[in-house]
Structure formats: C-alpha cells, structure tokens
Amino acid sequence: MVMEIKKHKIFRVFHTEKGKMSLLLTENIIPNQRSFDEELISHDGREFRVWDPRRSKLASSILKGSPNIGFREGDIVLYLGSSHGYTTSFVSDIVGNEGFIFAIDIAPRAMRDLIFLCYERKNIAPILADANKTDILRERVSAVDVVYQDVAQKHQVGIFLKNTELFLKEGGYALLALKARSIDVTKQPKQVFMEVRQRLEKELTIIDYRELEPFQKDHCMFICKKK
Ligand SMILES: C[S@@+](CC[C@H](N)C(=O)[O-])C[C@H]1O[C@@H](n2cnc3c(N)ncnc32)[C@H](O)[C@@H]1O
Structure with a gap:
C-alpha cells in the first residue's frame, strides 16, 4: 500500500494516515536502521x-496541538532525562546531522543503552550526570538553542529553571514535560500544573501549555521562551 506522507506544521515532522490512525513521523537520519522497535516507512527514496x-x-x-515545539535543523540541545533515548532519537532526526544533543541521565542502566544509540546517531553525546548539579554539567555543556527536560522528580521545576538560566541562549526555547505526581501525589494534577505555571511565568515567557491525556496520564508540557 502506498502511503501519502505529508509535512506536519511542526518543522521537520511529518504525518500519514494508516487505517483510522494518524501517525507522526520523522525522517530517519540513519536510513535502514531502527533505533528502537519503531516501524520504518519508505517513501520516494526517503525513510x-x-x-x-x-x-x-x-x-x-x-x-x-502544540503549534511550535521550538526545535530547528542545526540546533544545539540540552536534553535532561534522556533515559534510553527514545524521544532523544526523534529529536536527533529533527535537528539533523548539523545539530547536536547533550543527552543527560542520572541512571547508569539507561546510560548503557543510550551509549549504543550514540554509536549510531553521531549527533548525540551521552552524559551520565545529575541534572541538578549544574556546576558539573558546566564543564561539559555549551550554550544551547533548546533545553528539553523530562526528569519526573520532585525538584523538576527548580532543575529546569537552573539549567535554563545557565545554558539557554537568549531567545531560545525551553520545554518542560511535567509529571504532577512526582511533585506532590496528594494534590490534583491540575492544581500542580497551575502552581508550576505561576512559578515559570516569573522567569520565562510561556508560549504553549498542553495537558497530555490520553497519551500520558497526569502530565503536561510547558513550552517557554527565554525573556
Ligand atoms: C520519564 S524518564 C525520561 C524518558 C525520556 N525523556 C523519553 O521520552 O524517552 C525520566 C528519566 O529522568 C532521569 N532522571 C531523574 N532524575 C534525574 C536527574 N536529577 N538528573 C538526570 N536525570 C534524571 C531518570 O533516570 C529517567 O531516565
């Protein structure tokens, strides 16, 4: 079956229909290789x-429905909480071979898998470190165009603001994937989202906010710009 691949409104992201499903796609920068167990679709000599x-x-x-996620081809990215690298691998397609990702995770087990991913994808550097210890990150990370954070832990907002302040270029984008239950299990997620919003607004301009149900329970995404 020939699928029609269309450009998404998000830069360097594509989509197609498969039956009743709408699939989100990126163009593989390492053709013929699966980074995870994802489906590969070939179309017009591209994968x-x-x-x-x-x-x-x-x-x-x-x-x-986020209208803009901030990533551009050639961007330098600080990714905090890469884990095994699933999302990082798609960001790697979006920023392309001219881009670069500093991929940070605190867990040695996740880092082991991430290192294998970095052998294939030359635009990712794996760094085993605590995102909260910016004095150590400072020795390894340069100024970046985008900070993306998904660390699912209690002090996630403080860690995000600290790294944004230190590494994000003027006018750069900062994305926070927030897990409400990691901050406070006793509060309603919407209450946590609102409190975090008020805290972020003091330091950054929030350009987009989405709750991620039904895909991700009790999570939201803040997309911000440095003032
Ligand atoms: C939800 S997972 C990230 C999933 C990943 N972003 C993805 O979409 O493929 C959260 C990760 O944050 C990491 N993490 C938690 N606290 C951290 C910290 N202080 N510094 C760095 N990584 C941290 C965990 O080890 C875990 O791998």
Missing part, C-alpha cells in the same frame, strides 16, 4: 520513523 505518543511526551504534545 521515515513512526513516533509513538504513548512513549514520548514530545510526540504527545504535538498530537495534542
């Missing part, structure tokens, strides 16, 4: 990877 919104808060934010 696309299917991006699962249930595994990626960034994909779910796009499917929930």
Whole structure:
C-alpha cells in the first residue's frame, strides 16, 4: 500500500494516515536502521520513523496541538532525562546531522543503552550526570538553542529553571514535560500544573501549555521562551 506522507506544521515532522490512525513521523537520519522497535516507512527514496505518543511526551504534545515545539535543523540541545533515548532519537532526526544533543541521565542502566544509540546517531553525546548539579554539567555543556527536560522528580521545576538560566541562549526555547505526581501525589494534577505555571511565568515567557491525556496520564508540557 502506498502511503501519502505529508509535512506536519511542526518543522521537520511529518504525518500519514494508516487505517483510522494518524501517525507522526520523522525522517530517519540513519536510513535502514531502527533505533528502537519503531516501524520504518519508505517513501520516494526517503525513510521515515513512526513516533509513538504513548512513549514520548514530545510526540504527545504535538498530537495534542502544540503549534511550535521550538526545535530547528542545526540546533544545539540540552536534553535532561534522556533515559534510553527514545524521544532523544526523534529529536536527533529533527535537528539533523548539523545539530547536536547533550543527552543527560542520572541512571547508569539507561546510560548503557543510550551509549549504543550514540554509536549510531553521531549527533548525540551521552552524559551520565545529575541534572541538578549544574556546576558539573558546566564543564561539559555549551550554550544551547533548546533545553528539553523530562526528569519526573520532585525538584523538576527548580532543575529546569537552573539549567535554563545557565545554558539557554537568549531567545531560545525551553520545554518542560511535567509529571504532577512526582511533585506532590496528594494534590490534583491540575492544581500542580497551575502552581508550576505561576512559578515559570516569573522567569520565562510561556508560549504553549498542553495537558497530555490520553497519551500520558497526569502530565503536561510547558513550552517557554527565554525573556
Ligand atoms: C520519564 S524518564 C525520561 C524518558 C525520556 N525523556 C523519553 O521520552 O524517552 C525520566 C528519566 O529522568 C532521569 N532522571 C531523574 N532524575 C534525574 C536527574 N536529577 N538528573 C538526570 N536525570 C534524571 C531518570 O533516570 C529517567 O531516565
């Protein structure tokens, strides 16, 4: 079956229809290789990877209607909480071979898988570190165009603001995938989202906010710009 691949309104993201499903795609920068168990779709001599919104808060934010996620071809990115690299691998397609990602995670087990991903994808550098320890990150990370954070832990907002302040270029984008239950299990997620919004607004300009249900329970995405 020949599928029609269309450009998405999000830069360097594509989409197609499969039956009743709408699939989000990126163009594979390492053709003929799967980075995870994703489906590959070939079309007109190009190859696309299917991006699962249930595994990626960034994909779910796009499917929930975010008009702009901030990433551009050639961008330098600080990705805090890369884990095994699922979402990082799609960001790697979006920024392309001219772009670069500093991929940080605190867990040695996740880092082991991430290192294998970095052998294939030359635009990602794996860094085993605590995102909260910016004095150590400072020795390894340069100024960046985008900060993306998904660390799912109690002090996630403080960590985000600290890294944004230190590494994000003027006018750069900062994306926070927020897990309400990691901040306070006793509060309603919407209450946590509102409190975080008020805190972020003091330091950044929020350009988009999405709750990520049904793809991600009790999560939201803030997309901000440095003032
Ligand atoms: C929800 S997972 C990230 C999933 C990943 N962003 C994706 O979409 O493929 C959260 C990750 O944050 C990492 N993490 C938690 N606290 C951290 C910290 N202080 N510094 C760096 N990584 C941290 C965890 O080890 C875990 O791998």
